[in-house]
Amino acid sequence: MSISACSNVPGFTEPKFIVSHGVSRDVVGRFVDHLLLIARSAKRNMHQRYRLLREKVRDVCDGAEKVEVLERVKELVGSPKGL
Numbered sequence: 001m002s003i004s005a006c007s008n009v010p011g012f013t014e015p016k017f018i019v020s021h022g023v024s025r026d027v028v029g030r031f032v033d034h035l036l037l038i039a040r041s042a043k044r045n046m047h048q049r050y051r052l053l054r055e056k057v058r059d060v061c062d063g064a065e066k067v068e069v070l071e072r073v074k075e076l077v078g079s080p081k082g083l
Contacts, residue, residue: 003031009042050077
């Protein structure tokens with residue numbers, strides 16, 4: 001069994017090949033570990049990209065206002081994880 005993964009997340013754009021050496025559960029585990037690395041990197045990138053916006057919302061709004069502003073931001077720029 002083998003698995004190949006590639007993404008558009010910087011640092012993970014080259015294909016990663018994971019090959020089984022008899023135990024397919026090991027391949028799946030290594031694949032999931034690799035996906036988690038990609039997800040953590042993507043989350044860091046998004047937090048950095050929207051850091052100033054998140055700080056601004058935090059500074060300007062509180063409570064219900066904050067929820068309304070965040071919903072409007074999500075409408076405008078999509079719904080990045082962690083925003």
